[in-house]
Amino acid sequence: MLNLFQYNWQVRDDWFDWCTYVSEEELLRARVGGRGSILHNLFHIVDVEQAWIRGLKGKSEFHYDFNDYSSLKSTRELSMKCRPEVKDYVKNWSNEIGNLKLDEFSYGEVIRHVIAHEIHHIGQLSIWSRELGLKPISANLIGRGLI
């Protein structure tokens, strides 16, 4: 399971690098679908991941507000700030934990949801990238050393 999170973090960080070659205006430009802009997609990925992991840890639900993170720098910093807690949680994952329940969901269901959620929103970025005439970040998982 950790491998799939590591994949998401590598791809996410590659996209943050990609963003440095694009104007903040384009990153925030309203687009059709997803969360409505490139930066909002990235912010949303970060926010949803931390929110679910908090939930699995028994903490109260908490969401960040995109209005407070509407720059590449601040969204990227938020991603780095939230990662250690997620990583600490995921690296201790086991099939037994996956059978626990959070409301009507199993922990396993939630952790797989978080993984799929990020990949889905990254797929959306790849279309917007092509629409901008730019090469998107590779979505390949093979070849990243995530054995």
Next chain:
Amino acid sequence: MLNLFQYNWQVRDDWFDWCTYVSEEELLRARVGGRGSILHNLFHIVDVEQAWIRGLKGKSEFHYDFNDYSSLKSTRELSMKCRPEVKDYVKNWSNEIGNLKLDEFSYGEVIRHVIAHEIHHIGQLSIWSRELGLKPISANLIGRGLI
């Protein structure tokens, strides 16, 4: 691991249903990014999945040709035709199998690649759907009974 494949198959089948409400012309219309059209994305997902599973089973590499499957009916039938072999393989998955090697890749790396590959291309469909003014299929994994 099987749960993530089941998620992909549910979502894929939902998209095939979605396609029945869209003209074949729109399904084949050239679009920016992904594999270039809605139907080609779906065909590509099916083809890549079967190709990698064949590889993990020690079979020779084989790819279908989109020119032979450029209708909703034929792509959907191909998806259904390929699924049993994939399912039989994935349901017997174990961490030990994940450590085997296929060329320079581990089996685990390949199986995670196949999962992420489909979710990524489905994310692209969701943008094209919104660009068509249509509601995309939900990408939520939670709530699908995939516990």
